[in-house]
Amino acid sequence: MSLRIVVTVKYVPDATGDRHFADDLTVDRDDVDGLLSELDEYAVEQALQISENSDDDVEITVLTVGPEDAKDALRKALSMGADKAIHVEDDDLHGTDVIGTSLVLAKAIEKAGYDLVISGMASTDGTAGVVPALLAERLGVPQVTLLSEVSVEDGTVKGRRDGDAASEQLEAALPAVVSVTDQSGEARYPSFKGIMAAKKKPVESWDLSDLDIEAEQVGLEGSWTAVDVANERPARTAGTIVKDEGEGGKQLAEYLASQKFI
């Protein structure tokens, strides 16, 4: 038996950098360094653990849709231990919304061949948290999403989803789409050996024509949503800061009372 896992990984602007919008109201990628979305490291980690716990032959492919630099995200995932990578890159993709992104990912996943798709819980830039559900809808397979624990055995994926009101045990037959949260287990650091090995692993590049997608279906033109305004939030005006010299708690109570909170 063999198990083909496709892990979707997004290349995002560093959240600790100064993120901005470009003139066309898409994310300005020139001003801030990009990296593999940290929440997708958890997806790569779970794929590696499923592989390590399996008697089957497991092949892990990492997939990204993004600009030229997005290769960096793939390299990171490969150096963690994934086997191969697919980069979908096309100028016409600039400004694609979640519906379009899910179309491109779904077509690429189908072309690659899969038994299991593993995604992050949300990207750290768009943070929509909906792409995995959209992939399940498009691929017509079960969604087993937002898992803090996941395992695969005998063609079945099981996991725990910790919701607001309850914690649920879930189960579905493969093929399926899974997403994992940052509670699923710390992601490993690439070893030196892993980094060296990653340089030799295959990275395929596909464009829209490889996926039979028309330019009008994606990009700003093909988006089903439109951003009209993006304004930087005014910095908060400097507040009052006091040093505690024995009365700090009382001073704070006085402030809260002045603001009618007590």
Added chain:
Amino acid sequence: MAEVLVYVDHVDGAVRKPTLELLTLARRIGEPVAVALGAGAENTAATLAEHGAVKVLTHDASEYADYLVVPKVDALQAAVEAVSPAAVLVPSSAEGKEVAARLALRIGSGIITDAVDLEAGDEGPVATQSVFAASFTTKSRVSTGTPVITVKPNSAAVEAAPAAGAVEALAVTFSAQATGTKVTGRTARESTGRPELTEAAIVVSGGRGVNGAENFAIIEALADSLGAAVGASRAAVDAGWYPHTNQVGQTGKSVSPQLYIANGISGAIQHRAGMQTSKTIVAVNKDAEAPIFDLVDYGVVGDLFDVVPQLTEEIKTRKG
């Protein structure tokens, strides 16, 4: 006037506050028609009517509890087909967003997630989003199809607006996918008696500076003196001092209360992402250089083990 579908988040018929906020927002763009699914759905009608629902479409089946997400998508799609609404509004819970996204794709519509405000516009509803850890505010709209918009808690004040709230049974045929993901077990979360984190008017949070699970009692005591919810930073959660369900931030809850009190929290970007839109921000931290102080309306540089108990005592005294 155009009808606007509002997806109801309820627990056994008890409607959660974010849904009532959605009814307020829905009235800005049309006449709210609510969709309530699962056990107790019919019991939601009175509350929904009080808050402006002209109609309440209900349906119960064991599928809603026994399988993940898809049965609800099937039902909402049936409601869209029955009503032809001008927009569909869904609370921005993890599940709400997944339901909304799959619905949007099925009906050929764009989706906007995590709106914090909504108004009528010439080309359909205009949604405000607070993005990049709340450092930017955007205005967006759905340009194709019936706008599907998910809205965060605390995005509008709940307003009473009595309406008919006529209950109608919704006819639902489940799709082949509906039973794909089985819920094989469910453990309900124990109630703490404190307000729901995302809905609370005041949130009191503790971070690594709290230095131990047992010390969270200090944070809880302050919260209780104010009738507040308790939050925690990821550092405190990862250390096992407080449950993950109380985590505030990018991968935890995002809160937008009237008052947020951060104790022993440095103010990392991922924490700020979840609390930066709070109306008033207060922090207690012993490091005067902590980035959280860039956000505060009032800050105390000091040891939380001195400041917080004194604050709690003073609040109790003042409240008499």
